[in-house]
Amino acid sequence: MASEKLTSTEYIKHHLTNLTFGQHPDGSWGFAHNAQEIKEMGFWAIHVDTMIWSFLLGGLFIWLFGKAARRATADTPSGLLNFVEWVVEFIDDNVRGSFSAKNDLIAPLALTLFVWILLMNCMDLVPVDWIPWATQQVMHHVFGADPHHVYMKVVTTTDVNATFGMSLSVFVLTLYYSFKIKGPIGFASELTMQPFSAKNPILKIIFMPINLFLEGIGLISKPVSLSLRLFGNLFAGEMIFILIALLYSGGLFWGLMGGFLQWGWAVFHILIVLLQAFIFMVLTVVYLEMAHHEH
């Protein structure tokens, strides 16, 4: 285990640090060697592990479902097609249940969100040290890198960039459809004419900033809560996996205890993994539904 030469704190921190590529303060580009360097890189840095894993898993989704889509026939489905159709129908039912307007984007969006997030969340169930250890070995032996500086955060949804990336995209879509469906005036009135409204024009104008403030908070809180909910759940889950993994360095008893705990937590976490993907998907559909209708 990597913790042999590390303190517990360092072990945990190591697990929670992204493999980051960016511009050092001195102007050179390269991988960050520790958390301090990542901070110094500022905005112009990229989490290579997040990008790789999200692309791999997104690619897996596209490949698997694309394969099924190419094979899709009206005949008796079998194997992969059966499974994919089951997922697609599940999403379609959910979207039909909560989205009433006609928009061809919503259902594929929901499908992509659900499957992608589910796959990214499922990386949580892989024992926390396997992939980082393998990466360290490869980087150490092939590229001669110091294993202590090789970070690999496998669970993409524990990176707030990934969850915000999705929720902000959804937010932009929400704004886009609000403008498109309700028009600028309709959207503006939705933000300023409620919840407080009055017949008196002067009162109306007085209420406007209050309404805008309240509705603005409501509007902004949607993407923030959407992404932080997913991030928080998965981050906490991953954290507990890491803490359990610490037990393995505590001897036979604690090792066995750790094994048992990890199994139990993983079983429980399957629920969270699925539930969070589902919640993200459903809320996205609900937000877009709200963007399509005056309320």
Add this chain to the structure above:
Amino acid sequence: MNINLTLIGQSLAFLVFVWFCMKFIWPPLMNALEERKKNIADGLAAAERGRKEHELSEKRAAEVIKEAKGKAADIIAGAERRGAEIVEEAKTDAKIEGERIITAAQTEIEQEINRARETLRGELAALATAGAEQILGKEVDADAHREMLDELAAQL
């Protein structure tokens, strides 16, 4: 919790995946599902139609059979009647023919009797003549006594 370029990268990746899904994954799958739904509905409708047709044709078949049975019964009854008629006709014919034969036979018998009677009469006349000759001792002139002899013969 470092917000950096990854945010943009992830957003782009997300949008690309959504776009790909919308273009190449969702429509064919949905089409397949819709088509299958339609096929199943059609199949069920066809089955229902088939069932109804089957029922109808069974009813029709039963009617045809009933009709055929009625016809067959009529034909058999007609044939029986005809047979009886034929038998009756044959009986009548036979009776007539029999009577005719009997009448003919009786006529013939009467004729035979008459002929025999004539012959016997002739023979008796001859015998009587011969007897008379013997009694009288001389020949009876047949021509001379023709009248008398004929009268005798008629009396016999």
